[in-house]
Every structure is written in C-alpha cells, then in structure tokens.
Amino acid sequence: MRISFPGKEQDDTLVGTGETRIGAAADNNIVIGGSGVAPHHLRLKLSERGIELAVLDAQARTHVNTRPVREKAILRLGDVISLGSVSIVLKPDRDADIRNDIPPPATSAAVDGLPSRVLLRGLSGMYFGKIVPVRGRLVAGKGAQADLDLDEPGFAARHAAVEFAQETIVLRDLGAGGTSCVNGVDVRDAILCAGDQICFGRARFLVEAPGLPQRAAYGAGPAWLASTDPTITQTMRAISLPDEAPAANTDSAATERDNGGKNDIWWLISAAAVIAGGLALLFLGVI
Numbered sequence: 001m002r003i004s005f006p007g008k009e010q011d012d013t014l015v016g017t018g019e020t021r022i023g024a025a026a027d028n029n030i031v032i033g034g035s036g037v038a039p040h041h042l043r044l045k046l047s048e049r050g051i052e053l054a055v056l057d058a059q060a061r062t063h064v065n066t067r068p069v070r071e072k073a074i075l076r077l078g079d080v081i082s083l084g085s086v087s088i089v090l091k092p093d094r095d096a097d098i099r100n101d102i103p104p105p106a107t108s109a110a111v112d113g114l115p116s117r118v119l120l121r122g123l124s125g126m127y128f129g130k131i132v133p134v135r136g137r138l139v140a141g142k143g144a145q146a147d148l149d150l151d152e153p154g155f156a157a158r159h160a161a162v163e164f165a166q167e168t169i170v171l172r173d174l175g176a177g178g179t180s181c182v183n184g185v186d187v188r189d190a191i192l193c194a195g196d197q198i199c200f201g202r203a204r205f206l207v208e209a210p211g212l213p214q215r216a217a218y219g220a221g222p223a224w225l226a227s228t229d230p231t232i233t234q235t236m237r238a239i240s241l242p243d244e245a246p247a248a249n250t251d252s253a254a255t256e257r258d259n260g261g262k263n264d265i266w267w268l269i270s271a272a273a274v275i276a277g278g279l280a281l282l283f284l285g286v287i
Contacts, residue, residue: 001046001077002091003030004184009086014093020044022083023056036061036084044075051075051090060084065124065204077183078197078204091184097215098182099191102172106136106165118164118209125203126151132205138162139174140200152201154178159200162192169209171198183215 003013003020013030021028023041032041038060045052053073055062062069063082075081081088092098116133132138132148140148140162142155150159156176163170171180173188181199182190192198194209 002093004089004091017046032086034086041083076197089184095185098185098187100189102170102189118169120205121208123204123206134162134164150200150203
C-alpha cells in the first residue's frame with residue numbers, strides 16, 4: 001500500500017504488512033510535521049483482513065473522509081485520513097494497478113425488472129448512506145441528463161458512466177474533460193472491481209457486486225499489502241515492517257492436543273460400551 005501526501009508535504013511511502021505508526025515524534029515509522037499532528041498520532045495495521053486505523057492520542061484531531069474518528073476505523077484504498085492540518089491518501093502501490101484498458105461500449109440494454117448485480121453505496125456527500133443500482137449503464141453528471149445527479153462545481157451534464165456488461169464493471173469517461181478517482185488514483189477510464197472506491201468530486205461510492213471478483217483477481221489484492229519495492233518510482237521510499245508473530249505452536253503443545261484427542265476417543269468408546277451394557281440388561285430383565 002502507498003501512503004500519498006496530496007499537499008506534497010513529503011514523498012509517497014510504501015508500507016507492508018504489520019503496523020505503521022504515524023506522528024510528529026522521531027520514533028514513528030512515518031514522521032509528519034504540521035499543525036495538529038500529535039507526537040504519536042495514529043497506527044495503521046495491515047493484514048490479510050484489511051486495513052485498520054487506531055487513534056493513539058485521544059486529544060488528536062483525526063478524520064477519515066472528513067468524518068471524525070475517536071478510537072478505531074476500518075479503512076479501504078482511496079480513503080483520506082486527516083491528522084490535524086495534514087492529509088494522507090491510501091493508494092495502491094502503483095497508479096497502473098488501476099487498469100484502464102476498458103472494452104468498447106456494450107450494445108445490449110439492461111433488462112428492466114431484474115435486480116441489479118452491481119450497486120454503488122454512498123460513503124460521503126449527498127448520497128451518503130444511499131444505494132444506487134447500476135442496471136447496465138449509470139451516467140454520473142450534473143442535471144437532468146444524469147442518472148446520478150451530482151452537485152459538484154464544474155461537473156458537466158455527462159461526466160462519466162459506470163457500466164456492467166459481460167461480467168465486467170467499467171468506469172468510462174464521457175469526454176467532459178474531468179477526471180474521476182478510483183482507490184485514490186485519478187483516472188478517466190478504469191476496470192472496476194467489487195470493493196473499489198469511486199470518487200466523483202466530494203461524492204464517494206463503494207462498488208458492491210456480490211459474486212464478482214475483488215481486486216485480488218487483477219493482481220492487486222493481498223500482494224499489494226506486502227509490497228515494499230522502493231523502485232516503483234524514483235521519489236518513493238519504502239519501509240518494511242515485521243509480520244505479526246505467529247501463535248505459539250510448540251511440540252509439547254501439539255503432543256498435548258494429540259493426546260487430548262486420543263483420550264476423547266477412548267472416553268467416547270467407553271461411554272458407548274456402558275450404554276450398550278445397560279440396554280442389554282434392561283432388555284433381558286424385560287424378557
């Protein structure tokens with residue numbers, strides 16, 4: 001994962017699995033200076049389960065996508081974290097991880113009345129908490145020509161379209177001259193996956209598509225969490241973090257479990273024999 005600084009306070013930084021501590025003190029993994037940044041401000045934990053944020057200073061001002069976080073939050077690529085006056089964006093290792101080799105527009109129309117397999121769930125902006133179905137093609141823009149009407153300054157009537165055809169979700173630029181954002185990366189066209197985050201200006205949406213592949217299927221799943229290659233760009237540095245210590249599994253512990261399992265089996269056999277004997281005596285007594 002890449003930590004990017006939209007304000008250009010410093011170069012992008014690659015982080016791998018494990019914990020990354022961020023703050024103003026020199027003993028942090030990533031040292032950030034700026035108004036409102038606490039000495040030990042927050043911790044990011046990356047694992048196969050995802051990205052977790054923990055606030056380390058209860059007095060520090062921490063926001064995710066402009067919403068305050070007091071203790072913990074589950075994050076995704078594309079989220080903007082504010083530490084006081086400094087903002088950072090969580091991005092994939094490379095901008096090229098967001099594929100833009102989209103297919104030509106589909107000619108088949110959506111069938112009305114059938115449930116949509118692709119949904120956009122609003123994460124911020126005027127669509128926060130709302131579900132928007134994608135039935136074949138959904139045009140995002142400003143005004144009556146748009147299926148997804150966005151009150152964004154400078155947006156055209158037809159800004160971009162989200163399309164679903166032949167098991168592929170596509171974000172397609174409609175020639176208005178602006179860009180959209182997928183997982184923190186500015187794009188015009190993109191292949192989308194379940195779990196991606198799309199931004200149209202201030203409006204954020206999560207792509208929900210049960211049964212369709214997540215980004216791991218396109219080479220940017222768990223692998224992007226473990227990447228620490230500093231050669232991705234000339235200005236990018238990388239920090240390597242130790243994986244979490246595995247749970248203790250000594251030979252004695254394994255032997256104890258094995259013996260416990262064998263004892264359980266013999267106990268079951270003995271119990272079955274006692275029950276069978278009791279039934280036999282009862283049967284003979286009846287006769």
